[in-house]
Amino acid sequence: MTTAHSPLSAPATAPLDAATLWQQDKDHFIHPFTDFSVFHEKGCELITDAEGIYVQDVHGNRFIDGIAGLWCVNVGHGRAEIGQAMADQATRMAYFSTFNNLSNAPAAQLAAKLADLAPDHLNHVFYTCGGSTANDATIRLVHYYFNRLGKPTKKRILSRRNAYHGTTYLAASLTGIESNNWEFDTLDQLVTHLSEANMYRRPEGMSEEAYCDHLVNELTATIDEIGADQIAAFIAEPIMGAGGVLVAPRGYHARMQQVCRDHDILYIADEVVTGFGRLGHVFASGEVFATQPDIINLAKGLSSGYAPLGATLISDRLYEVLGTPQGKGGVLSTGFTYSGHPVSCAAALKNIEILEREDLCANVREVGPYLEQALASLAHHDTVGDVRGSHFMMCIENVADKATKALFPVEARVGDRVAHEAQKRGLIIRPVGHLNVISPPLIWTRDTVDTAVEILDQALAATSASLRQDGYL
Incomplete structure (x- = not known):
């Protein structure tokens, strides 16, 4: 996996053995909300470093954190x-x-x-x-x-x-x-x-x-x-x-x-x-x-x-x-x-x-409506049924038919597809069934929003293409 971002500054510790860590994790760590239909084969991607709005995996690939860890890293990563x-x-x-x-x-x-x-x-x-x-x-x-x-x-x-x-x-x-x-x-x-x-x-x-x-x-x-x-x-x-x-x-x-x-x-x-x-x-x-x-x-x-x-x-x-x-x-x-x-x-x-x-609440009140508006622009995609939320708590609901609001079958894994396409392009968002959640650190700026929404636009387009190829659209 590659991204357009450079690695974070390496910590002053011994380098990590990616293969060994992946195997140890797969063999011994029962993750919360584990999807065993894919876990036994694919395991997990290991996040090893984080700074500001970015996280980095064990291979040195850097991503914009679009979920604040899990709704929680509000002030951003790496606060010394x-x-x-x-x-x-x-x-x-x-x-x-x-x-x-x-x-x-x-x-x-x-x-x-x-x-x-x-x-x-x-x-x-x-x-x-x-x-x-x-x-x-x-x-x-x-x-x-x-x-x-x-x-x-x-x-x-x-x-x-x-x-x-x-x-x-x-x-x-x-x-x-x-x-x-x-x-x-x-x-x-x-x-x-x-x-x-x-x-x-x-x-x-x-x-x-x-x-x-x-x-x-x-x-x-x-x-x-x-x-x-x-x-x-x-x-x-x-x-x-x-x-x-x-x-x-x-x-x-x-x-x-x-x-x-x-x-x-x-x-x-x-x-x-x-x-x-x-x-x-x-x-x-x-x-x-x-x-x-x-x-x-x-x-x-x-x-x-x-x-x-x-x-x-x-x-x-x-x-x-x-x-x-x-x-x-x-x-x-x-x-x-x-x-x-x-x-x-x-x-x-x-x-x-x-x-x-740093008056981060004020930043959310200023940047949040901009994020809402920017995400709303994604409604033109044929799989986006709803874009909703408030400020730094947002969601995209993916549907198979906008007129009826019918959902894709579970096996289409539409939320996973969107998240995977976004991550390939340098943004981590959260899949929850047919939904995708965006809940970033409170230090996101308008420029970050622009980059994230551009990635999401590409990810949704790629998802539609893959769903058509697989006969779901």
């Missing part, structure tokens, strides 16, 4: 000051327990910083190791909250089809992407999935306002059917991520929250993807969607992927109950060995400092 902050903390004190009335400085400082950045009513932080564990821990805390209030029947969680909330056991049950849970067990007795808010595939002829009414009415009907006394919370991504970058109709989130309020149902915002700048604000819930969640869950952009870290932000109202002793000797008996890990918290503090110092 984050590495130094982690090193300084690791050499000073790498780890000590935060159980039993012990703590550490970075965890305390980060909690205070998050409370300062968050909406005014969210002043308390429960640390986890990532997004899945944040969502998992949140539901456990929600159930505990209602138990403490003497409402033990309030257990059911409302989620949405095509939502993504993680892959730990309970988080996977919250996740509404059907293919994610093929042959896996889920806790169906705890979770009810409502319709996703999919503007592209809403009922034919239905206006945006009527579609919003339709979705809100579904929530109300579901509450009436199950009973509000059985429902603990509704969890929603402000914009659905892995489920297709689905932007809800205007007013949807505020109206859904109000229905929840009216029925004593907690409103949980999963901002694992949208938090820390992807939509141009540190938090999207209030600034973009006019909501005041009872809980906001964070990960990914919290540390820009430099260290594993998740967090659940808890409202003052909930903390008043959670923070009340159960009785003599009673403890809040949940948490993780690595809750508030000092090295991860040090990375997050420096990451937030960079985000603020």
Whole structure:
């Protein structure tokens, strides 16, 4: 594979044996979301270096990172000051327990910083190791909250089809992407999935306002059917991520929250993807969607992927109950060995400092609409059914027929084809079935957008040609 880009500066380490690494990886590493129909033969491409908006594979080929690692490397790759902050903390004190009335400085400082950045009513932080564990821990805390209030029947969680909330056991049950849970067990007795808010595939002829009414009415009907006394919370991504970058109709989130309020149902915002700048604000819930969640869950952009870290932000109202002793000797008996890990918290503090110092949210607000417009120009391709999203969270939906919105058969692997053609030309994007996701580092410029969209234009043209050759068009 060759690209038009030169290699990154080589690190001062021994050269890597590409063949040995490839074999070791294939023989021993069970990758998340492994496609075993191709993995046993092809293995994986090894990314070894990264700098700014670029990543580089073991062979020295350089690519524009169009997915920010996995929605998360918001401040860009190779930030030496984050590495130094982690090193300084690791050499000073790498780890000590935060159980039993012990703590550490970075965890305390980060909690205070998050409370300062968050909406005014969210002043308390429960640390986890990532997004899945944040969502998992949140539901456990929600159930505990209602138990403490003497409402033990309030257990059911409302989620949405095509939502993504993680892959730990309970988080996977919250996740509404059907293919994610093929042959896996889920806790169906705890979770009810409502319709996703999919503007592209809403009922034919239905206006945006009527579609919003339709979705809100579904929530109300579901509450009436199950009973509000059985429902603990509704969890929603402000914009659905892995489920297709689905932007809800205007007013949807505020109206859904109000229905929840009216029925004593907690409103949980999963901002694992949208938090820390992807939509141009540190938090999207209030600034973009006019909501005041009872809980906001964070990960990914919290540390820009430099260290594993998740967090659940808890409202003052909930903390008043959670923070009340159960009785003599009673403890809040949940948490993780690595809750508030000092090295991860040090990375997050420096990451937030960079985000603020360079005003990357402003960059997203300026460059994001340009990215939206540039990607919209790709709609002329005969396989592009929809280009959607907001700011630095975008998606292309590939279809076999634009008029009917019919999909290609799974075996056509259309999303993989587009991603492969883009990568051959120097851009990494993410295939998700028939979709392609673009979620770049927040340091992309207009020039980067121009280069990326030019590559995508070529990739989509090449994909159409290959689909015709193989009889799919």
